[in-house]
Amino acid sequence: xxxxxxxxxxxxxxGRIKDLNTQVAAQFCDRLGLSLNHTITIRxxxxxxxxxxxxxxxxxxxxxxxxxxxxxxxxxxxTMLASYIxxxxxxxxxxxxxxxxxxxAFDKEWTPNLNHYHMIxxxxxxxxxxxxxxxxxxxxxxxxxxxxxxxxxxxxKAMLEQSIGPQISDQNLIKTQQLSIRxxxxxxxxxxxxxxxxxxxxxxxFGKVSSLPQIRGIDILVRSPQLGxxxxxxxxxxxxxxxxxxxxxxxxxxxxxxxxxxxxxEKSCLISLAESCTGGLTASxxxxxxxxxxxxxxxxxxxxxxxxxxILGVKESTLLQWGAVSEEVAREMAQGSLxxxxxxxxxxxxxxxxxxxGSIKKPVGMVCMAVATEKKVKSHTYYFxxxxxxxxxxxxxxxxxxLLNELKNY
Amino acid sequence: xxxxxxxxxxxxxxGRIKDLNTQVAAQFCDRLGLSLNHTITIRxxxxxxxxxxxxxxxxxxxxxxxxxxxxxxxxxxxTMLASYIxxxxxxxxxxxxxxxxxxxAFDKEWTPNLNHYHMIxxxxxxxxxxxxxxxxxxxxxxxxxxxxxxxxxxxxKAMLEQSIGPQISDQNLIKTQQLSIRxxxxxxxxxxxxxxxxxxxxxxxFGKVSSLPQIRGIDILVRSPQLGxxxxxxxxxxxxxxxxxxxxxxxxxxxxxxxxxxxxxEKSCLISLAESCTGGLTASxxxxxxxxxxxxxxxxxxxxxxxxxxILGVKESTLLQWGAVSEEVAREMAQGSLxxxxxxxxxxxxxxxxxxxGSIKKPVGMVCMAVATEKKVKSHTYYFxxxxxxxxxxxxxxxxxxLLNELKNY
Numbered sequence: 001x002x003x004x005x006x007x008x009x010x011x012x013x014x015g016r017i018k019d020l021n022t023q024v025a026a027q028f029c030d031r032l033g034l035s036l037n038h039t040i041t042i043r044x045x046x047x048x049x050x051x052x053x054x055x056x057x058x059x060x061x062x063x064x065x066x067x068x069x070x071x072x073x074x075x076x077x078x079t080m081l082a083s084y085i086x087x088x089x090x091x092x093x094x095x096x097x098x099x100x101x102x103x104x105a106f107d108k109e110w111t112p113n114l115n116h117y118h119m120i121x122x123x124x125x126x127x128x129x130x131x132x133x134x135x136x137x138x139x140x141x142x143x144x145x146x147x148x149x150x151x152x153x154x155x156x157k158a159m160l161e162q163s164i165g166p167q168i169s170d171q172n173l174i175k176t177q178q179l180s181i182r183x184x185x186x187x188x189x190x191x192x193x194x195x196x197x198x199x200x201x202x203x204x205x206f207g208k209v210s211s212l213p214q215i216r217g218i219d220i221l222v223r224s225p226q227l228g229x230x231x232x233x234x235x236x237x238x239x240x241x242x243x244x245x246x247x248x249x250x251x252x253x254x255x256x257x258x259x260x261x262x263x264x265x266e267k268s269c270l271i272s273l274a275e276s277c278t279g280g281l282t283a284s285x286x287x288x289x290x291x292x293x294x295x296x297x298x299x300x301x302x303x304x305x306x307x308x309x310x311i312l313g314v315k316e317s318t319l320l321q322w323g324a325v326s327e328e329v330a331r332e333m334a335q336g337s338l339x340x341x342x343x344x345x346x347x348x349x350x351x352x353x354x355x356x357x358g359s360i361k362k363p364v365g366m367v368c369m370a371v372a373t374e375k376k377v378k379s380h381t382y383y384f385x386x387x388x389x390x391x392x393x394x395x396x397x398x399x400x401x402x403l404l405n406e407l408k409n410y
Numbered sequence: 411x412x413x414x415x416x417x418x419x420x421x422x423x424x425g426r427i428k429d430l431n432t433q434v435a436a437q438f439c440d441r442l443g444l445s446l447n448h449t450i451t452i453r454x455x456x457x458x459x460x461x462x463x464x465x466x467x468x469x470x471x472x473x474x475x476x477x478x479x480x481x482x483x484x485x486x487x488x489t490m491l492a493s494y495i496x497x498x499x500x501x502x503x504x505x506x507x508x509x510x511x512x513x514x515a516f517d518k519e520w521t522p523n524l525n526h527y528h529m530i531x532x533x534x535x536x537x538x539x540x541x542x543x544x545x546x547x548x549x550x551x552x553x554x555x556x557x558x559x560x561x562x563x564x565x566x567k568a569m570l571e572q573s574i575g576p577q578i579s580d581q582n583l584i585k586t587q588q589l590s591i592r593x594x595x596x597x598x599x600x601x602x603x604x605x606x607x608x609x610x611x612x613x614x615x616f617g618k619v620s621s622l623p624q625i626r627g628i629d630i631l632v633r634s635p636q637l638g639x640x641x642x643x644x645x646x647x648x649x650x651x652x653x654x655x656x657x658x659x660x661x662x663x664x665x666x667x668x669x670x671x672x673x674x675x676e677k678s679c680l681i682s683l684a685e686s687c688t689g690g691l692t693a694s695x696x697x698x699x700x701x702x703x704x705x706x707x708x709x710x711x712x713x714x715x716x717x718x719x720x721i722l723g724v725k726e727s728t729l730l731q732w733g734a735v736s737e738e739v740a741r742e743m744a745q746g747s748l749x750x751x752x753x754x755x756x757x758x759x760x761x762x763x764x765x766x767x768g769s770i771k772k773p774v775g776m777v778c779m780a781v782a783t784e785k786k787v788k789s790h791t792y793y794f795x796x797x798x799x800x801x802x803x804x805x806x807x808x809x810x811x812x813l814l815n816e817l818k819n820y
Contacts, residue, residue: 011622013446015436016631019429022451027425036423037458041432041449044620048447048469055465059458071599072621073610114599131795152623154800189481189524200483210454211482212421213562221426273711279697280690283711287689290765290798292713299711300721301683301693307708307751311721341717355700385541388700390564 001168003029004056005039008049008067008077009151012041020153021066028160033175034062034168044068049080057144062168064160067151069134071115077148078137082121085139085146089119095126098135106133127163131155136163177227179206179235182250184217184401191218195243202238206231215390216256216397217247249404256400257285263407264295264345271403272341273299274312274333276324277351277367282396297341302333312336325350327368327379334372334379345410346372347403353391367395371406378406411578413439414466415449418459418477418487419561422451430563431476438570443585444472444578454478459490467554472578474570477561479544481525487558488547492531495549495556499529505536508545516543537573541565546573587637589616589645592660594627594811601628605653612648616641625800626666626807627657659814666810667695673817674705674755681813682751683709684722684743686734687761687777692806707751712743722746735760737778737789744782744789755820756782757813763801777805781816788816 005025011017022039029036038056042048056063068077082089096118103110110133112118117134120126127136127147132155137148145168149159183191188211192200199220203209207224222235236251250259264271273282283299286292300311305324308314313336314329322328333348351367358364365386370379380402384394415435421427432449439446448469452458466473478487492499506528513520520543522528527544530536537546537557542565547558555578559569593601598621602610609630613619617634632645646661660669674681683692693709696702710721715734718724724742732738743758761777768774775796780789790812794804 010618010620011631012432013436013449014440014633015433015438016622016629017624018433022422023425023428025425026423029423030425037453038462039423039449039451043447051465051469052448055461059461070621070623072602074620114603154796192482193524208420210420210484211480212426213480214427219426221421221424223424272717275690275693277697278694280685280693280709280711281697283685283690284688284694284802287687287691287711287713287763288799288802293767296713298713298717298721299690299709301690301697301709301711303697303703303706303708304751307682310752311708311710311750340721341714342720353697357703386564389698392694392698 001062002035002037002060003062003064004037004060006049006052006056006063006065007039007041007151008044008065009041010043010074013043021151021156024153024157025064025066025160028165030176032165032168044074044076046076046080046083050084053084053146061143062145062147064164065146065148066156069136069148069150071117071134078120081124081137081139081146081148085121085123087122087124089116090122091118092120092126095120095135098126098128099133102129102133102135127159127167129155129159130162131158138164138167176223176225177232179222179227179232180251180253181220181222181239181244181248182217183220183244183247184249186217186244186247188213188218191220191244191247199244203235206235215393216401249401255289256397256404257289260400260404260407261286261289261292261295263404267407267410268295269345269407269410270295270297270341270343272297272337272343272346274337274346274348275299275301276303276308276333276349277353278349278392278396278399279303279353281392282347282349282399285396285400297343300333300337300340308333312340323362325352325362325366325368327370327381330368330370331372331377331379334370334377338372338374344373345403345406347399348372349395349399351391351395353388353395355388365391367391367398369395369399369402371402373406373410411472412445412447412470413472413474414447414470415474415476416459416462416466417449417451417561418454418475419451420453420484423453431561431566434563434567435474435476435570438575440586442575442578454484454486456486456490456493460494463494463556471553472555472557474574475556475558476566479546479558479560481527481544488530491534491547491549491556491558495531495533497532497534499526500532501528502530502536505530505545508536508538509543512539512543512545537569537577539565539569540572541568548574548577586633586635587617587642589632589637589642590661590663591630591632591649591654591658592627593630593654593657594659596627596654596657598623598628601630601654601657609654613645616645625803626811659811665699666807666814667699670810670814670817671696671699671702671705673814677817677820678705679755679817679820680705680707680751680753682707682747682753682756684747684756684758685709685711686713686718686743686759687763688759688802688806688809689713689763691802692757692759692809695806695810707753710743710747710750718743722750733772735762735772735776735778737780737791740778740780741782741787741789744780744787748782748784754783755813755816757809758782759805759809761801761805763798763805765798775801777801777808779805779809779812781812783816783820
């Protein structure tokens with residue numbers, strides 16, 4: 001089944017907020033075997049709504065609609081939908097019950113003078129919203145269904161899973177299978193250029209190939225409904241014996257931090273960090289993963305020189321002799337973290353995320369890292385490009401790869 | 411001028427990656443006085459490209475195109491564009507020069523067997539890419555311009571600013587002015603319901619009103635090309651003397667961390683953190699702001715009980731008596747951070763981000779925080795809902811408001 005997504009909201013087209021619902025809808029569709037072929041974002045405007053629904057309806061059998069279901073005057077999805085399907089808004093008992101229940105779930109009481117959530121277009125089914133107050137709306141005729149959901153990402157996601165899934169998943173859907181070939185440390189051109197010029201053609205036998213440059217490196221995907229376990233094994237064997245092997249860090253969609261946490265658990269290896277330029281980003285990424293607490297001890301975010309000394313035991317003389325951004329300081333930071341957090345592997349970062357603070361000898365984008373274990377400490381220096389936020393991310397990503405490699409040999 | 415954005419890429423519609431370019435394009439248009447009215451996302455498919463360009467061309471004078479300019483076989487934007495404007499790909503001297511320069515900027519040498527970046531549709535202008543290798547493409551006829559840019563967010567953004575801006579900004583563009591009324595701690599319904607039922611109508615005199623529920627609270631925007639400083643002052647005066655005053659934390663688009671850092675600098679107040687459940691997120695947000703280092707000392711991310719004791723000096727007896735998630739531990743964490751980082755205000759977090767680890771007495775979403783200064787320490791307990799990542803964000807956000815309030819009185 002081909003579906004599309006219509007996102008409504010001036011705030012997205014003014015750049016005020018970032019759309020988070022496309023990816024959620026896309027992953028939902030992918031999981032259910034639905035093909036999401038188009039998304040359109042429009043302003044809060046009836047004419048644009050009609051044109052977009054016409055366009056999407058011509059190219060799909062179902063349209064997910066995000067946004068504009070709230071209580072304020074710019075929330076006009078319901079009236080646009082009513083007008084599009086040429087039905088009046090009428091009081092709906094099920095909607096009234098749902099709304100009353102939604103309010104009770106938040107320890108509130110609903111009365112009709114609060115909003116008109118109980119009024120919905122005739123012929124439309126109200127849908128339970130597990131995370132918010134406004135109900136969703138579902139309409140279906142012979143050729144097309146329309147599902148209007150709140151734009152708040154938490155509510156949109158919960159409603160997709162819990163209320164839309166059951167409405168549309170009783171079809172005979174065929175799931176697309178996928179193999180991810182995740183590389184690190186080699187550019188796209190080299191992979192498909194002189195390293196393995198026939199790789200694209202080889203993979204294309206098995207399904208649709210795409211190549212995705214990520215910050216960390218190139219991910220190559222092969223997707224097809226016919227891609228079974230034996231084909232996947234065949235490709236893996238081929239690649240594991242190819243020149244690309246040393247650049248592949250994963251064949252699945254586990255995130256880098258997840259891979260680290262799983263391996264650390266397997267090896268009962270406690271991890272800690274010491275972060276200067278990454279400012280807690282790496283710790284935050286680790287702690288996004290539920291269950292990290294059994295192996296992740298913490299991170300000493302030490303932005304000032306004094307805190308590097310006081311908390312991590314970095315020597316004043318090292319700071320004076322080499323400067324805060326140096327492999328020497330990185331090494332003492334990692335060793336300090338190892339000791340203070342009583343961990344088995346500690347990773348440290350000290351660098352220049354910019355935009356200020358760079359010099360010719362130590363430019364913005366320079367970062368020193370160290371990985372310490374009970375037995376040894378190894379340090380590295382790298383140079384990256386990017387904005388402050390991008391550099392923080394790249395530093396963090398590079399450090400996590402060092403950590404993963406150290407863990408593999410632990 | 412009305413513009414639209416066409417985003418090309420299977421990976422976005424499979425949910426593999428998140429679109430970051432819409433917001434960048436939207437903010438760019440907003441700043442230049444262009445009205446971005448539509449975005450469409452399609453798969454790497456020629457038919458879909460033609461349909462989308464037809465649709466967008468009917469509703470705008472310019473189309474920004476993102477994605478599909480790279481060197482691999484799924485990068486087909488250039489050939490789709492050539493086919494749409496019915497022109498062959500020809501060798502272009504300017505493109506050849508640009509590409510050679512791009513490669514040199516990355517210390518690489520370009521040769522035609524690496525890729526076909528020097529071949530572009532006849533009648534199309536190649537555009538300098540300050541951040542990557544593939545040049546952009548610009549086409550213009552009487553009624554419509556098309557600008558194709560790489561999808562990699564860093565390159566897309568840099569090209570918009572540096573290469574597209576100059577192509578299109580010599581128009582007589584009128585900028586939309588905006589006032590942001592940013593509230594905290596009051597739901598949308600209450601604001602426009604019994605607190606100030608006439609607020610929407612009052613604001614609508616000045617421009618287009620919209621109400622945006624953010625995680626931290628409701629942002630109300632008023633936008634109009636006619637909104638001048640005197641109107642803005644009139645609205646601010648009205649609101650500062652209204653019942654909404656106590657819920658407004660800002661009238662501009664400074665982020666919460668930016669507001670904190672500016673105020674801290676103004677008051678020469680050093681800040682440090684102690685984070686358990688937020689796992690470094692708050693520190694990472696602080697350090698996203700350039701120049702934070704003059705007031706931000708760091709954060710002790712202490713995930714384990716041992717590290718709370720060892721690094722922050724939390725007493726074992728406090729942990730045993732009250733448990734790690736308690737106001738008592740939060741207080742000792744904040745005091746420990748104050749001491750170790752030699753700061754003037756320290757904020758601590760200890761809570762349960764879930765999904766596991768909750769109990770009836772201490773459910774997932776419970777968080778204890780404390781703000782310590784040299785003179786006193788204040789603690790609080792809150793209960794939120796959400797996924798692990800959402801809860802981390804909410805905890806962090808709530809804590810930052812405590813910090814902002816403490817700073818205001820510092």
